[in-house]
Amino acid sequence: MSPTRVTQDHNPLRDPRDKRLPRIAGPCGMVLFGVTGDLARKKLMPAIYDLANRGLLPPGFSLVGFARRDWADQDFGKIVYDAVKAHARTPFRESVWRNLAEGFRFVPGTFDDPNSFDLLAETVKLLEDERGTGGNQAFYLSIPPGSFSTVCEQLERSGLSRPEGDSWRRVVIEKPFGHDLKSARELNDIVEGVFPADSVFRIDHYLGKETVQNLLALRFANQLFEPVWNANYVDHVQITMAEDIGIGGRAGYYDGIGAARDVIQNHLLQLLALTAMEEPVSFAAEHLRAEKEKVLSAVRLPKDLSKATARGQYAPGWQGGEEVIGYLDEEGVAKDSRTETYAAVKLEIDSRRWAGVPFYLRTGKRLGKRVTEIAVVFKKAPHLPFNDTATEELGQNAIVIRVQPDEGITMRFGAKVPGAQMEVRDVTMDFGYGRAFTESSPEAYERLILDVLLGDPPLFPRHEEVELSWQILDPVEAFWAKQKTAPEPYLSGGWGPDSADEMMRRDGRVWRMP
Missing domain, CATH: 3.30.360.10 (Dihydrodipicolinate Reductase; domain 2)
Incomplete structure (x- = not known):
């Protein structure tokens, strides 16, 4: 089977609204700010590879890293490679990696340097021609909130925030969304002053x-x-x-x-x-x-x-x-x-x-x-037709939704203990995702990054x-x-x-x- 082929049997990111067909992103690219951080290395870069490995990214997908490092494109590629080998959830396939890596670019610079963002704009434009991204770009701000204002201003000044024709530009920001109500409103004014509200994606990986x-x-x-x-x-x-x-x-x-x-x-x-x-x-x-x-x-x-x-x-x-x-x-x-x-x-x-x-x-x-x-x-x-000793070990019914690490649902209810006497005790009925479904659940960032590229905001x-x-x-x-x-x-x-x-x-x- 081709490494990028997707079947409805194993793809956990199907589109339930389209007869179980996979949700595949159209022509696009991503600019990643904060490529040297743990989040980028442990979650974002591996999630991008896993999406590509599942066949859910377009063949011409591009990834541009931006950081204050004296790197060439191949240096950035090595960073992504190491992150993928260490943290990707799907098997490493050389053909998938080669195709993905052809779209890697790196732009050195600082957030307050206009020349760096001008170079970034040139790089994004070149990728539109070379990789067929269609001018569609997501800007992932995996950076401290204190830098949001500077980066957003630079994206606006350089024209990177403004799409042309039918293309789109979106911005992704990680929590924290401020440290109180006042700062959250100020942060929102900054981001939505540059990008329309429906182009702003606030990541809560939960x-x-x-x-x-x-x-x-x-x-x-x-x-x-x-x-x-x-x-x-x-x-x-x-x-x-x-x-x-x-x-x-x-x-x-x-x-x-x-x-x-x-x-x-x-x-x-x-x-x-x-x-x-x-x-x-x-x-x-x-x-x-x-x-x-x-x-x-x-x-x-x-x-x-x-x-x-x-x-x-x-x-x-x-x-x-x-x-x-x-x-x-x-x-x-x-x-x-x-x-x-x-x-x-x-x-x-x-x-x-x-x-x-x-x-x-x-x-x-x-x-x-x-x-x-x-x-x-x-x-x-409200009424238990048992004597006190029969129910002294009986608690309250409960439904427990386990979000992590053992994803599933547990129900707690009373049942009779085997034996001649009437004795009721709490028992549990357990549903685990890993046991009930043969297909693996996607990592949260896989789902969220794909949603950003699809423009799907629920x-x-x-x-x-x-x-x-x-x-x-x-x-x-x-x-x-x-x-x-x-x-x-x-x-x-x-x-x-x-x-x-x-x-x-x-x-x-x-x-x-x-």
């Missing part, structure tokens, strides 16, 4: 994960779940993103940002919106966004944030059989840093569907295991969603900033500070143990 998208299928393709997906039956919802690693040398970025801004504002609030939203008219971008924005507009914080939030900072401990240092001992972290590495918050949604149902969001580093999940915990049955939050999320989080950050105490220490390898457990105990609940 939304590209297959399991997150399956949440929509679970809810809206099955009559089994939607009738009980409301306050009549749901007791509460827990959304968790736990990491078992520390900051890993990212002190320059992380210190001063913290867990809430890094994860809750984007990933977890997006998961909340998908969990709580009403059924959209369709899965078109505008309909999905409308329902998510309704949910985020209805989110409210409890009045007493001292009882509805918790924050912590990992202390020395043991993880994976190894002794690890605390956050304050990490290189580049100030000894008096008050940046939280754990954050938890209780939210409520003022809507008919969710009135009275708390949503608990938590995230942290150096926790017991790496896991991201959404747990919908149901109320207990998985990308618009600036309205970003601003609504900051409106939710800003009061929490302001409350914490006024506190005179530092974040509560918690042991590495554990599950966070005692204050987080106390927050749940006040409500008569406990955190799930993933």
Whole structure:
């Protein structure tokens, strides 16, 4: 079989709207800013190769790297080659690589140098003629947000942001989308002052994960779940993103940002919106966004944030059989840093569907295991026709959507224990993607990059969603900033500070143990 041939049997990026045909990008190219960073090396370059290997990129696809390096085109090609060999998910095929590498170019320069961007514009034009890109270009800004303004201004000045004829120009930006509501609005004004709103793609890689998208299928393709997906039956919802690693040398970025801004504002609030939203008219971008924005507009914080939030900072401990240092001992972290590495918050949604149902969001580093999940915990049955001893080990029904690492869905319910006596105990029924489907799930960045090149925006939050999320989080950050105490220490390898457990105990609940 030809290495670039795609069949509907093995292509996980099919177009479900076109009789299961593959979604193949038309003539186009990409300019990648930040080619020396970890994201480009570990995710973006391998994802581009994997898309090419699946036959989902056009034969003339071009990739232009831009960085302050004295590289030639072949030097850049070696960087991409090493990244692909180390991190690509599909087998390495020499013929695919040769065709892809023919479209590699490198432009040396700095973000504030007009001559460098003029050279970039010339390179893009040459590739249009040499590779047949049709003038279609995506500009991927894998760079610090502080540089967005400069790069956008240069793209506008050099004419790179303006398409000609029927061609398109799009810009891709990575989180963080600001550090509060004010900065998010300023950032949006900068980017959308150069590119039209429908040409701006804000990447939240969690939304590209297959399991997150399956949440929509679970809810809206099955009559089994939607009738009980409301306050009549749901007791509460827990959304968790736990990491078992520390900051890993990212002190320059992380210190001063913290867990809430890094994860809750984007990933977890997006998961909340998908969990709580009403059924959209369709899965078109505008309909999905409308329902998510309704949910985020209805989110409210409890009045007493001292009882509805918790924050912590990992202390020395043991993880994976190894002794690890605390956050304050990490290189580049100030000894008096008050940046939280754990954050938890209780939210409520003022809507008919969710009135009275708390949503608990938590995230942290150096926790017991790496896991991201959404747990919908149901109320207990109003009447149990059993004696107390028969149900003393019976908990609450739950549906748990595992986003990573073991993607799937678990249902917890009560069943009789084998034997002569009536004894009911919790059991689980488990669905795992790896076991149920023979085709592998695409990596999130594969899906998202392909969507950018296709101009398909359902998985990308618009600036309205970003601003609504900051409106939710800003009061929490302001409350914490006024506190005179530092974040509560918690042991590495554990599950966070005692204050987080106390927050749940006040409500008569406990955190799930993933």
